[in-house]
Amino acid sequence: MNKTIILKRRPVGKPSLEDFELQTGDIPEAGPNKVLLKTKYVSVDPYLRGRMRDEKSYIEPFSEGEPVESGIIAEVIESGNPNFKKGEFVNGMLKWQEYQVVNGTGLNKVDPEIAPLTVYLGVLGLTGITAYLGLEKIGKLKAGETLLVSAAAGAVGSVVGQIGKIKGCNVIGIAGSDEKIERIKSSFGFDHGINYQTSDNLRKEIKQKCPQGVDVYFDNVGGEILDAALLNMKKFGRIINCGAISLYNETEVPKGPRPEGILIKNSLLMQGFTVRDYIKEFGPAINQLSGWLKEDKLKYSETLVEGFENIPQAFLDLFEGKNKGKMIVSV
Numbered sequence: 001m002n003k004t005i006i007l008k009r010r011p012v013g014k015p016s017l018e019d020f021e022l023q024t025g026d027i028p029e030a031g032p033n034k035v036l037l038k039t040k041y042v043s044v045d046p047y048l049r050g051r052m053r054d055e056k057s058y059i060e061p062f063s064e065g066e067p068v069e070s071g072i073i074a075e076v077i078e079s080g081n082p083n084f085k086k087g088e089f090v091n092g093m094l095k096w097q098e099y100q101v102v103n104g105t106g107l108n109k110v111d112p113e114i115a116p117l118t119v120y121l122g123v124l125g126l127t128g129i130t131a132y133l134g135l136e137k138i139g140k141l142k143a144g145e146t147l148l149v150s151a152a153a154g155a156v157g158s159v160v161g162q163i164g165k166i167k168g169c170n171v172i173g174i175a176g177s178d179e180k181i182e183r184i185k186s187s188f189g190f191d192h193g194i195n196y197q198t199s200d201n202l203r204k205e206i207k208q209k210c211p212q213g214v215d216v217y218f219d220n221v222g223g224e225i226l227d228a229a230l231l232n233m234k235k236f237g238r239i240i241n242c243g244a245i246s247l248y249n250e251t252e253v254p255k256g257p258r259p260e261g262i263l264i265k266n267s268l269l270m271q272g273f274t275v276r277d278y279i280k281e282f283g284p285a286i287n288q289l290s291g292w293l294k295e296d297k298l299k300y301s302e303t304l305v306e307g308f309e310n311i312p313q314a315f316l317d318l319f320e321g322k323n324k325g326k327m328i329v330s331v
């Protein structure tokens with residue numbers, strides 16, 4: 001029996017399990033030039049929320065009644081395509097289906113001998129690459145600078161902080177629990193952490209932890225945390241707008257302080273980016289990240305949820321901060 005998870009209806013505000021539906025059907029056959037894949041690991045990511053809206057963006061929205069898709073590691077079960085052999089593992093943008101037939105376009109082979117398969121969805125996958133290229137292309141970190149990062153215990157944020165330490169920076173992370181703050185310091189070498197859930201005054205707390213100001217703010221969350229960071233930026237600071245998870249479930253964009261005065265006075269650079277802008281540079285980014293992994297300069301953590309049926313719940317849990325590191329579903 002095959003299993004598929006479709007987007008039953010577009011979420012309004014915070015998504016719920018009722019927005020998804022599990023369907024069953026037959027397992028398809030590969031056929032000429034096609035490959036039959038069995039899903040092993042599914043990446044759930046905050047940006048999928050954006051694809052659930054019927055809005056034009058840098059990536060097509062999902063259709064109601066159709067399977068959701070995300071980064072998936074799958075095993076080749078049957079192959080009519082000479083480029084893929086039974087037993088190989090591949091990484092690609094695939095449907096939330098236990099078994100699926102594809103033509104092979106866009107699949108990359110991954111080798112479990114080189115790294116555990118889940119790593120290709122995290123530190124050697126899109127989130128690791130996002131951390132690396134965001135810092136390289138916009139952050140342009142220099143040794144001795146102060147780097148602030150939000151969602152610091154998450155997949156992107158934990159890699160950002162560690163790269164900051166590799167580059168010789170003073171690194172401060174913002175996250176949503178004391179346990180996460182402890183973890184980013186003890187496991188990932190951050191210098192300081194700030195729990196935004198218990199902070200009475202985030203602007204003051206950032207000032208306390210970054211008395212000379214922030215040179216680079218890697219923003220994964222937007223909203224009020226970005227407002228507080230903006231007030232602590234140093235002259236010629238750089239702000240990397242990587243994500244805005246605090247706004248993804250809003251039905252109307254909340255009005256915040258207007259940043260233009262701060263940007264002008266401090267000659268700040270504030271730049272949005274999507275990692276797909278730099279597809280040509282994924283290869284060198286992965287080489288650098290795997291080099292650091294081998295040298296043990298980079299560590300990673302994962303929250304592994306068991307069971308295909310639990311993919312929607314794992315996705316919802318991202319918005320409650322239930323993940324530590326990369327959120328992955330093991331099928």
Ligand SMILES: NC(=O)c1ccc[n+]([C@@H]2O[C@H](COP(=O)([O-])OP(=O)(O)OC[C@H]3O[C@@H](n4cnc5c(N)ncnc54)[C@H](OP(=O)(O)O)[C@@H]3O)[C@@H](O)[C@H]2O)c1
Nearest residue numbers: 046151154155156175176220242243244245246274275321
């Ligand atoms: N631009 C790109 O190309 C690109 C690529 C990948 C990811 N991203 C973005 O980068 C960000 C991080 O992605 P990720 O995959 O690494 O996810 P993640 O950080 O592993 O997981 C999301 C984390 O966001 C935090 N969070 C949830 N709701 C929040 C809120 N209202 N305010 C503040 N923090 C909140 C939670 O941690 P706490 O417990 O700390 O709240 C949660 O664990 C997301 O915004 C994502 O969309 C962008």
